[in-house]
Amino acid sequence: MSRKNHLKLFQGILFFLFCSGLAIGQDFKPVANFNKIQAEINKTSESIKTIKSNFIQEKQLSFLTESIKSEGLFRYKKEDRLRWEYTQPFKYLILFNGNEVVIKDGNNTNVFDAGSNALFKQINNLMLGAVKGDLGKNKDFDFSLNESPKQYQLLLKPVNDNMKKYVAGVEIYFEKGDLAVSSIKIIESTGDFTKITFYDRKFNEPIDEKTFTSN
Amino acid sequence: MRKLLLLISWCVFTVSCSTQQNFSKTENSSIHSSFIPIFGTDATEAIFRGTIDVSGKYFSGIFVFKKLADNKFRAVLMSEVGMTLLDMSFTHKDFYVNYCIEPLSKKGLFKLLYHDFKLALDEPARQNLKRKKNLDIDVKTMVYKKKDSRDFYYFADGTVTKIMSKTLYNKTEIQFKGLNNGKADAIQIQHRPVKLRIELTRIN
Incomplete structure (x- = not known):
């Protein structure tokens, strides 16, 4: 596979990663004061300099009796550094550091330029937007905001044809207690979905720069 | 990309060219x-x-297999981050692609994966397996040949440890390793002379 096509595939994968969450059996209804809550979420996201968290990823395929589970570590440092590391049941590392994206799988390490084309850059922004909770600013989605007693739910529908090929919608959940992202759910056009739940979240603790290198 | 497609085309062409041989004595009562x-x-x-390595080009992901009925299967290839890349249903006769991302x-590629998945998953009827004593590796490993094909099944203790599929220009070898309660922990699919290798490690 050529580098160009590899990149196109990777773009899709990245989009998926960064728009991935949590389906919770709660009743959500549209918020009454949209602008006020969005402003509060954005203010919180701006105050977050670092995030340390663990995550559980569950992939639901309609024909399987159980979801496919994996888990790992999540590290984010403002503005654009991210470590997404699977530790169980396999080891797989994705690093974002500025415009550089590194994927490490065993002894194989691939480095990509996130700014090498417009779409890739867009996806990079999208992913960081999801982490920081300011995806509502992204013009590539129609979005709406709902709430339950404990959470806010940001629903995103892609308007961009390229993204529509990969996802039908994204649900991002914010805990009302801290207004930070607690989970993401990515729904595919087939109805299958991936949900990523963050737990043991810690904000604004120091994170060493080495965290964002593959060595 | 063109190189990859040429390699895939070669594989597809070569796996399609099979010949027939006569059978020897039938002994398949010990097969599970x-x-x-x-x-x-x-x-x-x-x-x-799993990983797919084609002439040094490397790809990794998660491979999901479902047995829907006798000789009817579904296979999904997805990325580690959960994105479905390819979703295929197949029987021993044909396949259908339910979903595939554009790249x-x-x-x-569909034909190649269909060939490999069918070979790895679809058990031939026991009456269609004929013992080939002259090919036995040792006293524990017995070799059977599938009727109307050049697919050879290597058995140890009633379970397949290796499948060899030969055509005029291609050889596909599937090895099952780490056998435990009738399940392999690892599977290797190797094509020759095309340098295509698929390695799978069980996670569930």
Whole structure:
């Protein structure tokens, strides 16, 4: 596979990663004061300099009796550094550091330029937007905001044809207690979905720069 | 990309060219009722982490296999982050692509994966397996040949440990390793002379 096509595939994968969450059996209804809550979420996201968290990823395929589970570590440092590391049941590392994206799988390490084309850059922004909770600013989605007693739910529908090929919608959940992202759910056009739940979240603790290198 | 497609085309062409041989004595009473160690005797689903290496080009992901009925399967290839890349249903006769992302949507790739998945998952009827004593590796490993094909099944203790599929220009070898309760922990699919290798490690 050529580098160009590899990149196109990777773009899709990245989009998926960064728009991935949590389906919770709660009743959500549209918020009454949209602008006020969005402003509060954005203010919180701006105050977050670092995030340390663990995550559980569950992939639901309609024909399987159980979801496919994996888990790992999540590290984010403002503005654009991210470590997404699977530790169980396999080891797989994705690093974002500025415009550089590194994927490490065993002894194989691939480095990509996130700014090498417009779409890739867009996806990079999208992913960081999801982490920081300011995806509502992204013009590539129609979005709406709902709430339950404990959470806010940001629903995103892609308007961009390229993204529509990969996802039908994204649900991002914010805990009302801290207004930070607690989970993401990515729904595919087939109805299958991936949900990523963050737990043991810690904000604004120091994170060493080495965290964002593959060595 | 063109190189990859040429390699895939070569594989597809070569796996399509099979010949026939005469059978020797039939001895298949010792073969287990479920003898290919993908699902075991009690499951219809199997999940592997896997890599595909084509002439140095490397790809990794999660491979999901489901046995829907006798000789009817579904295979899904997805990225580690959960994105479905390819979703295929197949029987021993044909296949159908339920979903595929654009960069992978190549007929040659579909045919190649269909060939490999069918060979690895679809158990031939026991009456269609004929013992080839002259090919036995040792006293423990017995070789059977599938009727009307050049597919050879290597059995140890009633379970397949290796499948060899030969055509005029291509050889596909599937090895099942780490056998435990009728399930293999690892599977290797190797094409020759084309340098295409698929390695799967069971995660469920």
